[in-house]
Amino acid sequence: EVQLVESGGGLVQPGRSLKLSCAASGFTFSNYYMAWVRQAPKKGLEWVATISTSGSRTYYPDSVKGRFTISRDNAKSSLYLQMNSLKSEDTATYYCARLWSFWGPGTMVTVSS
Amino acid sequence: DVVLTQTPPTLSATIGQSVSISCRSSQSLLHSNGNTYLHWLLQRPGQSPQLLIYLVSRLESGVPNRFSGSGSGTDFTLKISGVEAEDLGVYYCVQGTHAPWTFGGGTKLELK
Numbered sequence: 607e608v609q610l611v612e613s614g615g616g617l618v619q620p621g622r623s624l625k626l627s628c629a630a631s632g633f634t635f636s637n638y639y640m641a642w643v644r645q646a647p648k649k650g651l652e653w654v655a656t657i658s659t660s661g662s663r664t665y666y667p668d669s670v671k672g673r674f675t676i677s678r679d680n681a682k683s684s685l686y687l688q689m690n691s692l693k694s695e696d697t698a699t700y701y702c703a704r705l706w707s708f709w710g711p712g713t714m715v716t717v718s719s
Numbered sequence: 720d721v722v723l724t725q726t727p728p729t730l731s732a733t734i735g736q737s738v739s740i741s742c743r744s745s746q747s748l749l750h751s752n753g754n755t756y757l758h759w760l761l762q763r764p765g766q767s768p769q770l771l772i773y774l775v776s777r778l779e780s781g782v783p784n785r786f787s788g789s790g791s792g793t794d795f796t797l798k799i800s801g802v803e804a805e806d807l808g809v810y811y812c813v814q815g816t817h818a819p820w821t822f823g824g825g826t827k828l829e830l831k
Binding site: 705 | 823
């Protein structure tokens, strides 16, 4: 059974950093592109980042480019999202996704002083 | 950026009724490789999104065949042939043809 479980969310002050993790199981992690998608409270979905199978290629929207970094460790079947210079508008539930078939339950990030 | 406009924003239906959701793109979603990367997701209340339809019309494994997708270019439709109670939630279209990938604003399906 495919499982994706995010962790690392929490309350953080504006301007600080946070690193999210996603533990994958039930499939050959290294064979799939992976992504992070977020959802602000009571809002729609927003794509945040995608990474290729080897990790050599990464993609971001302008809203997070230069602040967020997606990475992966295929040996550990894990996906990461390093978030720097956090803003209040980054407050959201962050989902790890194996595009687009499988999603984790999400981890909440709240950016507030 | 590609803008996906979903209509209607809210849809009220009775059990057994057939409904359709439209997703219109601000530019063609036909990729140079011949694929059209337009997919449909359902997010039930309190749950993560789940994939229903990928590449316009391909039914994801395990998804009931009352769901169907159609369209091309800039106009796409998700049809539910006989709504069931478990179908309630918010439906999103998403495109992966043009970076950055973008989602439609969502269509909330409610019981009438």
